[in-house]
Amino acid sequence: MKSKFLRFLQDNISPQLELPKSSLGFRYPTLRDHPLHTAEIWLRGKQADDGAEGLWRLYDGLYDFSTFIKHHPGGSDWLELTKGTDITEAFEAHHISTIPEKILHLYFVRKAKAPRNSPFTFEENGFYKTLKARVRKELENVPKQPEKRSKILADILFLSFMVTSLITVRDESYIMGSLSGLFLTMTCIAAHNFFHQSDNFRMYYFDFTMMSSRILQAIIEKSALRWENYIPLFHLLFLYQCSGRPFVTTLILYAFIITVGSLIFGYIGLNAGHHHPDLFHDGDEVRSPSKMDWGLHQMDSVRDRLEITGSHFLVLTTFGDHTLHHLFPTIDHGRLNYLYPIFHEVCAHFGMEMKMSTQIDLTVGQFQQLSKIEPTKRSIKG
Numbered sequence: 001m002k003s004k005f006l007r008f009l010q011d012n013i014s015p016q017l018e019l020p021k022s023s024l025g026f027r028y029p030t031l032r033d034h035p036l037h038t039a040e041i042w043l044r045g046k047q048a049d050d051g052a053e054g055l056w057r058l059y060d061g062l063y064d065f066s067t068f069i070k071h072h073p074g075g076s077d078w079l080e081l082t083k084g085t086d087i088t089e090a091f092e093a094h095h096i097s098t099i100p101e102k103i104l105h106l107y108f109v110r111k112a113k114a115p116r117n118s119p120f121t122f123e124e125n126g127f128y129k130t131l132k133a134r135v136r137k138e139l140e141n142v143p144k145q146p147e148k149r150s151k152i153l154a155d156i157l158f159l160s161f162m163v164t165s166l167i168t169v170r171d172e173s174y175i176m177g178s179l180s181g182l183f184l185t186m187t188c189i190a191a192h193n194f195f196h197q198s199d200n201f202r203m204y205y206f207d208f209t210m211m212s213s214r215i216l217q218a219i220i221e222k223s224a225l226r227w228e229n230y231i232p233l234f235h236l237l238f239l240y241q242c243s244g245r246p247f248v249t250t251l252i253l254y255a256f257i258i259t260v261g262s263l264i265f266g267y268i269g270l271n272a273g274h275h276h277p278d279l280f281h282d283g284d285e286v287r288s289p290s291k292m293d294w295g296l297h298q299m300d301s302v303r304d305r306l307e308i309t310g311s312h313f314l315v316l317t318t319f320g321d322h323t324l325h326h327l328f329p330t331i332d333h334g335r336l337n338y339l340y341p342i343f344h345e346v347c348a349h350f351g352m353e354m355k356m357s358t359q360i361d362l363t364v365g366q367f368q369q370l371s372k373i374e375p376t377k378r379s380i381k382g
């Protein structure tokens with residue numbers, strides 16, 4: 001049941017203005033103007049827009065994976081959360097092996113009634129599928145060891161965050177608190193490497209940031225919290241118990257660490273490679289309809305940074321190798337570096353070029369993008 005507060009917000013903040021149009025042809029997302037911007041509410045909007053008829057949609061087919069959820073090697077969340085939506089893009093990007101597509105027919109129910117609410121294609125001989133086939137083969141030669149290094153780096157960062165946060169409170173040190181905030185940011189960005197892989201405990205490192213707005217949603221909608229939503233509270237209690245400081249002092253220093261971490265995360269996150277006038281933003285002129293390959297569009301909307309490419313540590317802690325990560329999110333950041341030769345070969349074959357920027361160019365570009373009021377015309381070739 002919705003609370004009175006939520007109903008008030010919905011009734012009073014609904015859009016009176018003309019809705020912005022997607023140049024990619026997406027419908028104006030249902031619940032886009034909902035006062036809460038959480039993943040769950042976005043998914044609810046997608047359920048209304050994707051024509052999946054309460055099932056899972058892949059291309060123009062409807063599937064029922066209810067009996068498969070518990071057996072999914074990637075974890076149950078992916079399928080539980082996406083029920084009632086179109087999972088075509090997520091399915092293609094998250095599986096490099098051909099096994100998943102081979103078992104799809106077991107769960108087929110019927111064809112969808114409505115056309116797909118996405119312009120993107122995955123043609124067999126198109127850019128993405130060609131690249132994926134080459135990457136699948138190349139991964140057999142890519143060492144597995146860097147995966148282990150990513151795990152060790154993430155764990156060291158997490159432990160450093162925990163220890164420095166405790167010293168911050170024990171010594172009431174704002175200098176140590178700033179360092180702890182930095183470790184928190186690096187830990188949570190490293191956690192992002194593990195989000196897209198099979199379920200694993202390192203993905204929950206992100207929850208220490210308090211960046212999830214689920215708590216607010218749970219209060220307003222009176223819905224249940226998941227166990228990981230309590231992680232920030234556990235951390236606060238850990239600091240209070242172990243530092244021996246009064247609760248109010250602990251709370252102030254805890255808030256300081258979270259604030260510093262959020263500020264650093266904000267800088268890295270906003271400037272890591274998506275916001276620049278040279279990059280595609282919905283509303284800009286699109287590729288020709290015959291070239292709506294999903295992979296090409298990923299390339300249009302991401303730019304990597306020269307300074308960090310090649311450093312495993314910096315790539316892991318500042319969203320590096322981001323173009324390849326978008327294309328193959330399940331591949332550990334430590335292994336992505338080995339895929340560049342194949343990537344450049346396939347790009348050349350399709351007349352694409354992977355452009356790089358500097359951190360400063362992307363920082364300035366982010367503000368240029370913010371101040372831009374006209375869509376870009378034909379900035380994207382093809």
Ligand code: HEM
Binds near residue numbers: 078091
């Ligand atoms: C929302 C859609 C889905 C997402 C985001 C997703 C995500 C994932 C992830 C993260 C993995 C682990 C990959 C890795 O660590 O390399 C995985 C593995 C797998 N998934 Fe999914 N999955 C989805 C839907 C499906 C569906 C519909 C099927 C089958 C009909 C499926 C079958 C499999 C199989 C068989 C594997 C193991 C692949 C292998 O080891 O080669 N998945 N999935």
